[in-house]
Amino acid sequence: GAVVSQHPSRVICKSGTSVKIECRSLDFQATTMFWYRQFPKQSLMLMATSNEGSKATYEQGVEKDKFLINHASLTLSTLTVTSAHPEDSSFYICSARAGTGGFYEQYFGPGTRLTVT
Amino acid sequence: GEDVEQSLFLSVREGDSSVINCTYTDSSSTYLYWYKQEPGAGLQLLTYIFSNMDMKQDQRLTVLLNKKDKHLSLRIADTQTGDSAIYFCAESRHNTDKLIFGTGTRLQVFP
Numbered sequence: 001g002a003v004v005s006q007h008p009s010r011v012i013c014k015s016g017t018s019v020k021i022e023c024r025s026l027d028f029q030a031t032t033m034f035w036y037r038q039f040p041k042q043s044l045m046l047m048a049t050s051n052e053g054s055k056a057t058y059e060q061g062v063e064k065d066k067f068l069i070n071h072a073s074l075t076l077s078t079l080t081v082t083s084a085h086p087e088d089s090s091f092y093i094c095s096a097r098a099g100t101g102g103f104y105e106q107y108f109g110p111g112t113r114l115t116v117t
Numbered sequence: 118g119e120d121v122e123q124s125l126f127l128s129v130r131e132g133d134s135s136v137i138n139c140t141y142t143d144s145s146s147t148y149l150y151w152y153k154q155e156p157g158a159g160l161q162l163l164t165y166i167f168s169n170m171d172m173k174q175d176q177r178l179t180v181l182l183n184k185k186d187k188h189l190s191l192r193i194a195d196t197q198t199g200d201s202a203i204y205f206c207a208e209s210r211h212n213t214d215k216l217i218f219g220t221g222t223r224l225q226v227f228p
Contacts, residue, residue, distance in 0.1 A: 108159035
């Protein structure tokens with residue numbers, strides 16, 4: 001099956017700094033990538049949807065200036081958490097999809113655990 | 118609304134069947150999915166069902182969909198310790214790429 005990787009798998013940063021998380025589709029071209037946030041023992045919350053070469057669409061309540069998403073190529077999307085605060089600590093998961101409309105499976109990355117101290 | 122609800126926990130003995138239930142509110146759902154998440158990992162798609170179907174079987178997995186009641190279930194036959202994980206149902210809607218996830222059910226299998 002298709003593989004999606006995320007880097008880093010874990011990151012600890014100091015409050016006020018920025019951290020970048022990469023999401024790559026390794027063996028397919030992802031027209032659409034999604035970023036989710038998962039709090040402990042809770043479900044996944046969609047943060048934003050990004051299509052290659054265009055601006056990301058953010059879900060209601062997600063600050064676009066704080067969570068910068070770039071989808072510069074068909075195999076790479078990045079999420080940058082700017083001016084991180086302890087409440088940004090979470091598990092961030094990306095997924096990638098090869099097509100739009102109808103059924104195209106979303107393939108999920110293994111997640112990135114962010115801890116802000 | 119966008120609520121997708123699941124019971125939080127299920128504990129079963131190895132070899133028994135597990136049934137995980139999910140209810141959703143939006144009747145415009147086109148596909149419904151079951152995902153498995155192991156500790157500290159991403160999600161793995163187990164199976165999915167199109168909204169005009171009422172049952173789908175795939176090896177040990179059986180999905181039942183009651184569209185009238187907006188109820189989805191996942192039955193795992195001959196449950197094994199390796200099936201211990203969190204199971205999420207999810208729905209997608211016509212003309213959107215978004216997945217709306219349920220609250221997750223933690224399945225624990227004991228010997």
